[in-house]
Amino acid sequence: MERTVKLKIRRQDAPHLSQTRRWEEFEVPWQPRMNVISALMEIRKNPVTTKGEKVAPVVWESVCLEEVCGSCTMLVNGRVRQACTAMVDSIAGKGETIQLEPMTKFTVVRDLLVDRSRVFGDLKKVHAWIQLDGTHELGPGPRQSQENQEEAYPLSRCMTCGCCLEACPQINDSSSFIGPAAINQVRLFNLRPSGKMHAAERLEALMGEDGVAGCGKAQNCVEVCPKEIPLVDSIAVVARQTTKHMLFGWLFK
Ligand code: SF4
Ligand code: SF4
């Protein structure tokens, strides 16, 4: 008998139509080296459920297919991760059903596609870039030492996937905590020699209730970050920077 892949997928027709939330099950032919995205592509070719109902194709997002863009992040068997690197043989090697759901901390756009714009909005809030605009030649920037580069590189691997926000218990409807990804970017940009000049602005954005103080130190974020970014260390570093800035920042104004 032909080997198949079974999928149970959470569907929702539109952001405001939570009453359309439902599970649908599909079975598609297995192929070697298949991942969850290739299984979803098989469903799209012929979107018929195991009950024989013809349905609308499942909606999801994916771009790079190599765990670089973060767009395919979803709950695979209840665990937040990238669907493109979820290999069918390792998660359902014995033919188990693979369960797919959208992340729960973001608004569902449709089916498995969520609106991750909050992650990008948070980067804007903390000024997570280096401001080098000018109408004249600015010359070469300050040199970055090897040690500085080595400390910065692991922090720079964030792909704004949202896994850490999904796993963080402090991100919920009754909290405005910004979450670990943006705090880590503050550490990164404050560390770079050319980013230091806007360090105060970044720290000030994190000094309110929604800033570093909102972290409950549960460490779930580190466990789920696919890029193994030392998020709890970043939160501790930035917490120290904000305290110092609160106490002595006025000296430098
Ligand atoms: S350590 Fe802080 S940011 Fe990380 S999951 Fe816990 S509460 Fe959230
Ligand atoms: S810090 Fe890690 S888990 Fe969080 S958004 Fe960046 S890559 Fe994803």
Ligand code: FES
């Ligand atoms: S498609 Fe880019 S991370 Fe999966």
